Amino acid sequence: MPDARGHFGPYGGRFVAETLIAPLKELDEAYQRYLKDPEFIAEFERDLRDFVGRPSPLYHAERWSRELGGAQIYLKREDLNHTGAHKVNNTVGQALLARRMGKPRVIAETGAGQHGVATATVAARFNMECVVYMGADDIERQAPNVFRMKLLGATVVPVTSGSRTLKDALNEAMRDWVTNVDNTFYILGTVAGPHPYPAMVRDFQSVIGREVKQQCLERMGRLPDALVACVGGGSNAIGLFHPFIEDSDVKIYGIEAGGDGVETGRHAAPLTAGRPGVLHGNRTYLMEDDDGQIIETHSISAGLDYPGVGPEHSWLKDIGRVTYDAINDDEALRAFHHLCRCEGIIPALESSHALAYATKLAPTMRPDQVMVVNLSGRGDKDIQTVARIEGINLT
């Protein structure tokens, strides 16, 4: 998976206007070539070690496990990566590719700003021009990350079309790319978009699952019983899941943003409550109205606020390999506080959705069983949001 044209079963593919077909083919060819190039792989692994700080620890959350009274919970500490989230694994890989393809300019879309920061970071290091598209509403909500990107030398362009959030930023990045294809590399931040992005981003993020597998085998002598990760576009989740897909004894859970509750319609859970359609270059589960118009999403977490999802997740849902469920804003917020107090770790609100699901799942498992939760990012970026919800003024 996927096939040569980027299909995961009926999902994925390359649904873009003709002008982008050639650059996508060029990207795919370059990627296929360097994927097999020992020098490229060695450079990628060296950057992950020395610049990102990998491998990230697999931390046994003993006190939290005891309190929940079930499975032993291990946290994959992607929050300890440089720039504070899993996003940088992918931007390091794509920047190396951009350099080999001779593209002096990189662009990206961002929602919460994590992928934008991770892109600006690698662009600074490689002396590339960097333009980040960000919804005008998100720019207001995520001011610290906007400033981070500017410190790193990136230009942040506010997107005022549509719903002024992540999906519109992605549209605008695509428009930039189609206009500047000759000198520009589009560093897409998740496992969505047209082929080869879903497969390529998955491959760069799979370092997460490969490490978890090795860490479990070394320390426990066996594979974990369950994996849990949050799903927005789904890159941290696929990164953890992918190396375990063939291991049928490992149960896998992908957790979407339930917002105010899936039953209210105010959520960001296309796999749980959407239906298949075509957006941003691929066929996948979407949140849309009866006319096929994409509808607005709602989540406490800007990083999960996306109406689509990576096509491989749609496939994994349909074949039943991964169980997808949703966690509401208030449940995620409770898990956020619980981990802060119980383990001394401030998690990202995105990751808090996976943590909240773990609190439900752990008590149904035995104490000799092992669950790995992907702690995809740290929560420093979210303290303003949490303070605001709780009526606390930080300024």
Place this chain on the structure above:
Amino acid sequence: MTASTDTNRIDQSFSRLRAAGRKALIAYITAGYPAPTRTVDIMHALVAGGADILELGIPFSDPMADGPVIQRASEAALAAGMRTGKVFEQVREFRQKDQTTAIVLMTYLNPIEVMGYVRFAEQAASAGVDGVLVVDLPPEEADALRGELTGRRLAEIFLASPTTDAARLDLIRENASGFVYYVSVKGVTGKGQIDTADVSRQVEKLRADSKLPVGVGFAVRDAATAAQLAGVCDGVVVGSAIVERAGADVASDRELSAFVKSLRDAMDQAVGA
């Protein structure tokens, strides 16, 4: 593929024009902009000004290939209550007074996916549509929709662009019917500078060994550009420049007709017709 659409209004239009030594003026508007009640009057105004083929854009919430003018028009149309189903009503109403002007629906795939290919094709054919152009549906992914369209004598129009290589130009020619829409610039609709010499080279390749006409569009903003392109292709598509002028009343329709006529006259003059 062209054989099954012999009696299609698009083919008839191009044959008529070819016989007269003229080029097609293909006028795009966003259906429902500035209001769904205005669309049919605007369509008639375009024909009155000299448009041969009308492209009716079905608005989509995420128009990835469109520039600011059509983005804003799409948002405004949706906000004014425009929906895919209404496009068929508008075409049906237009056909009460005009049975000869060809109509092409231009949209993104998702609104069609939601309806289902069969229902979309049935409704388009029965309303009096002649062709369909789905911006984000390249030929590789288009088999299923093509089956439903060609069986109902609906042309399936594909884009070709400055980045399209020779092998893909063949693929596009083999799969397209009606005409091939050549995108004149790397970019989105309504923006960029057209290099006429470059367009001419690509269009020549597209027309080699093929009877399929080639329309050129995406950045045609004025009569001078339309006239230049008329010399190198079979039809000129004007979109954003028309959408910008689509207004709220009869007076604006007259101005729109006059603008279309200025394009028409410039194109005719350029080819000596």
